[in-house]
Amino acid sequence: MSVAAAGRRMADDETARPPAVVKPVTARELARHLGVSQSTISRAFSRHTSISPAMRARVLQAAEALRYQPNVIARSLSTRRSNIIGIVMATMTNPFYPEMLEQLVKALQQIGLQALLFYVPPGKEVDSELPLLLQYQVDAVVIASANISSAMARAWTTTGRPAVLINRSVPEAGVTTISCDNEVGARQIADYLLDRGYRRLAYVSGKPDTSTNIERARGFRERLRERGVSLHAEIAGTEFSYAAGYQAALELARGRPDAVFFANDIMAVGGMDAFRHECAMRVPEDVAVVGFDDIPMASWPSYRLTTVQQPLAGMVAAAVQFLAETLKQPVAGPRKHIIPGTLIERASTIGGGPR
Amino acid sequence: MSVAAAGRRMADDETARPPAVVKPVTARELARHLGVSQSTISRAFSRHTSISPAMRARVLQAAEALRYQPNVIARSLSTRRSNIIGIVMATMTNPFYPEMLEQLVKALQQIGLQALLFYVPPGKEVDSELPLLLQYQVDAVVIASANISSAMARAWTTTGRPAVLINRSVPEAGVTTISCDNEVGARQIADYLLDRGYRRLAYVSGKPDTSTNIERARGFRERLRERGVSLHAEIAGTEFSYAAGYQAALELARGRPDAVFFANDIMAVGGMDAFRHECAMRVPEDVAVVGFDDIPMASWPSYRLTTVQQPLAGMVAAAVQFLAETLKQPVAGPRKHIIPGTLIERASTIGGGPR
DNA sequence: GTGAAAGCGCTAACAT
DNA sequence: ATGTTAGCGCTTTCAC
Numbered sequence: 001m002s003v004a005a006a007g008r009r010m011a012d013d014e015t016a017r018p019p020a021v022v023k024p025v026t027a028r029e030l031a032r033h034l035g036v037s038q039s040t041i042s043r044a045f046s047r048h049t050s051i052s053p054a055m056r057a058r059v060l061q062a063a064e065a066l067r068y069q070p071n072v073i074a075r076s077l078s079t080r081r082s083n084i085i086g087i088v089m090a091t092m093t094n095p096f097y098p099e100m101l102e103q104l105v106k107a108l109q110q111i112g113l114q115a116l117l118f119y120v121p122p123g124k125e126v127d128s129e130l131p132l133l134l135q136y137q138v139d140a141v142v143i144a145s146a147n148i149s150s151a152m153a154r155a156w157t158t159t160g161r162p163a164v165l166i167n168r169s170v171p172e173a174g175v176t177t178i179s180c181d182n183e184v185g186a187r188q189i190a191d192y193l194l195d196r197g198y199r200r201l202a203y204v205s206g207k208p209d210t211s212t213n214i215e216r217a218r219g220f221r222e223r224l225r226e227r228g229v230s231l232h233a234e235i236a237g238t239e240f241s242y243a244a245g246y247q248a249a250l251e252l253a254r255g256r257p258d259a260v261f262f263a264n265d266i267m268a269v270g271g272m273d274a275f276r277h278e279c280a281m282r283v284p285e286d287v288a289v290v291g292f293d294d295i296p297m298a299s300w301p302s303y304r305l306t307t308v309q310q311p312l313a314g315m316v317a318a319a320v321q322f323l324a325e326t327l328k329q330p331v332a333g334p335r336k337h338i339i340p341g342t343l344i345e346r347a348s349t350i351g352g353g354p355r
Numbered sequence: 356m357s358v359a360a361a362g363r364r365m366a367d368d369e370t371a372r373p374p375a376v377v378k379p380v381t382a383r384e385l386a387r388h389l390g391v392s393q394s395t396i397s398r399a400f401s402r403h404t405s406i407s408p409a410m411r412a413r414v415l416q417a418a419e420a421l422r423y424q425p426n427v428i429a430r431s432l433s434t435r436r437s438n439i440i441g442i443v444m445a446t447m448t449n450p451f452y453p454e455m456l457e458q459l460v461k462a463l464q465q466i467g468l469q470a471l472l473f474y475v476p477p478g479k480e481v482d483s484e485l486p487l488l489l490q491y492q493v494d495a496v497v498i499a500s501a502n503i504s505s506a507m508a509r510a511w512t513t514t515g516r517p518a519v520l521i522n523r524s525v526p527e528a529g530v531t532t533i534s535c536d537n538e539v540g541a542r543q544i545a546d547y548l549l550d551r552g553y554r555r556l557a558y559v560s561g562k563p564d565t566s567t568n569i570e571r572a573r574g575f576r577e578r579l580r581e582r583g584v585s586l587h588a589e590i591a592g593t594e595f596s597y598a599a600g601y602q603a604a605l606e607l608a609r610g611r612p613d614a615v616f617f618a619n620d621i622m623a624v625g626g627m628d629a630f631r632h633e634c635a636m637r638v639p640e641d642v643a644v645v646g647f648d649d650i651p652m653a654s655w656p657s658y659r660l661t662t663v664q665q666p667l668a669g670m671v672a673a674a675v676q677f678l679a680e681t682l683k684q685p686v687a688g689p690r691k692h693i694i695p696g697t698l699i700e701r702a703s704t705i706g707g708g709p710r
Numbered sequence: 711g712t713g714a715a716a717g718c719g720c721t722a723a724c725a726t
Numbered sequence: 727a728t729g730t731t732a733g734c735g736c737t738t739t740c741a742c
Binding site: 026028038046071073078 | 718720
Binding site: 381382383393394396397398401404425426427428429430431432433434 | 734
């Protein structure tokens, strides 16, 4: 047989007899095989059901042999519980999110929950995805790195299904929110910089309408004001990205700030690259740089970025625990978890460590 | 400002009257409301069914009004199609994967498919997840960044559901595989380095038992041999990570290679950092560095990494197209898509561009 | 083109 | 402890 280019079929002996497709065994079939009722099969597969250990063992063994697996889709039709959690994510150009996603999915899996991933393209709102989530009968939804309108948040609560926002909050939340204490973190940064003598301070904004950006900006500005220092410069940001940080640094450079607080790490990294490689400014000698998140790159020797570490593990744990509880005991009130971050000093600010 | 303890409840007026939970409307209810049969509702929501445009419009309008949404779980119970694709992923420390995941989910969504994400912890095999996938009645499975045993691959084929491996291949594949041409890419790198006069060449291996690592190593070694140059040094790798690349560079440094090919970009970046910041070696003057993937950081001015760009978009498109086809026309034979990569010259090799 | 009826594979009363 | 019987909310024959 001739082997075509890409997309070719495999050699004959591979396709000629493809392994026979075997229809999945159903509970009814397994029951007949064992001479028991179908509900017995069902019972063998659920905890807290009255079935003799002997019978359960017998069923499970036969199930193994006949390769029976309960159809969880069918199960969820009758239990009205899918054990599926919808996860809504926007673009993952910020390395913080893949990390979070990974931990989240892992934690959910550990308590028997699966993650159905919904991607919200830049520009689109989470709102547009929620009806779809609902169609898929997700038991709950976790929204990360994306905004949701308060109207939609309110609408969701009528479904009786828990929702949790990670790393974002919605103003008049009827929805549970979990985030780092952005405001306090930003205040710490302000103090940190002022204490080291920096005076020409700049802030580079991330996506303007996000709670993270708003809170960090506010904390930073307020603390500056409290200490009688005014913001030297501010760049109105567009998004939380390397490119945006890079661009902002270029705009900032001629104003000669002595320290710049970028709304998050990936922007700060972009900014450092611009300062060093395009503006011939040294970090931290000519300009100090601070970020927020503590992504892996922040600790790389090329950057050594002073930043506020987000309590990622704690945030994920809080989210998952909330879901676990709420799915068990129907409706607890919405909560607001705010977990403090940790300022990490590194060499992107003077005194932060060795270059 | 004082931040209350984590997990506090909201103010009373928020919890006192939570929006009444409204049970979702079913097709039967909508039907009664309209005085039509339930099957009419069903028909209004599917293409290729005989229903008058007028009736369909009437139904859809009422559905909108009553907020009726078809329950896709129930639908899939009768159609035996869940429109859910299982995506199996291992750890995402390699930035290449979040990018791939994002594009994949996006592409699937565009053709009406949802992604159920399964995470395989390091050390565990994909094999352990497949039964679970099956229970969730996924229509197909995409396996990325993870290994699957040929036995399991074979077992999966008996389900009659398509499976596709991205960026990995399994030896005696009965399963469709999509990947970059790793071997040719590695050969190009060999040629590129030799042509520029490098002679003390080293290879840093990634996760040893992965197809990507094996193919890249083979291509590189073979081309060297063909051109009569022997490998100056090789580091037996453990995993595809920044830390592993960093460590490998340290081990390599004293042997003074003049060029190092790291199994992928994230390793190369780690390696560059080690060379520069820990070994006081300049890149590319003292040692040239090459990677594979073309992750975003490869083009950052701090690295400017010469690498082979993986055709990510093409790979995702091929995967999704294969799924779309195969889900329509039951069983096509397995395919092997190998898409060429593109060598990108940057400043981590002499002659590759400005520092 | 529309309605009636029979499932899809399971769980959950209700019996026994 | 186990069997019987209704559904869960849809799709899909089969009639008309």
